[in-house]
Amino acid sequence: MTYRFHDMSVGILTRESVRRALQVGITAAQIISFLRGNAHPQCIATGGPLNCVRDFSVREGILLWADSDKKLVIVSEEGHEKVRDWWKANRAAM
Numbered sequence: 001m002t003y004r005f006h007d008m009s010v011g012i013l014t015r016e017s018v019r020r021a022l023q024v025g026i027t028a029a030q031i032i033s034f035l036r037g038n039a040h041p042q043c044i045a046t047g048g049p050l051n052c053v054r055d056f057s058v059r060e061g062i063l064l065w066a067d068s069d070k071k072l073v074i075v076s077e078e079g080h081e082k083v084r085d086w087w088k089a090n091r092a093a094m
Contacts (some may be wrong), residue, residue: 004061005044013035018031027052043062050068050073051068052090053073053087054066056071056083056086057075057079057083060079060082062075062076062078062079062082062083063075063079064076089091
């Protein structure tokens with residue numbers, strides 16, 4: 001746990017922390033259920049960061065292809081830096 005407030009906790013989910021959880025008997029289904037049950041409503045309403053990046057790319061006219069199932073967004077070579085800068089500026093709000 002990174003921070004713990006009265007009405008909110010903040011943590012970082014890493015590959016290593018998931019592996020540790022699996023080793024002590026927590027199932028992948030339990031982790032997914034917890035994340036879905038405790039996600040911020042804005043994250044659920046917008047479809048998460050992928051849709052935000054995709055929408056930004058469409059607005060900028062740099063989107064070449066997107067696949068929601070694979071969580072993949074492909075932008076033009078010229079658009080890569082725009083997306084990177086936009087992501088750095090907005091990822092805290094995601």
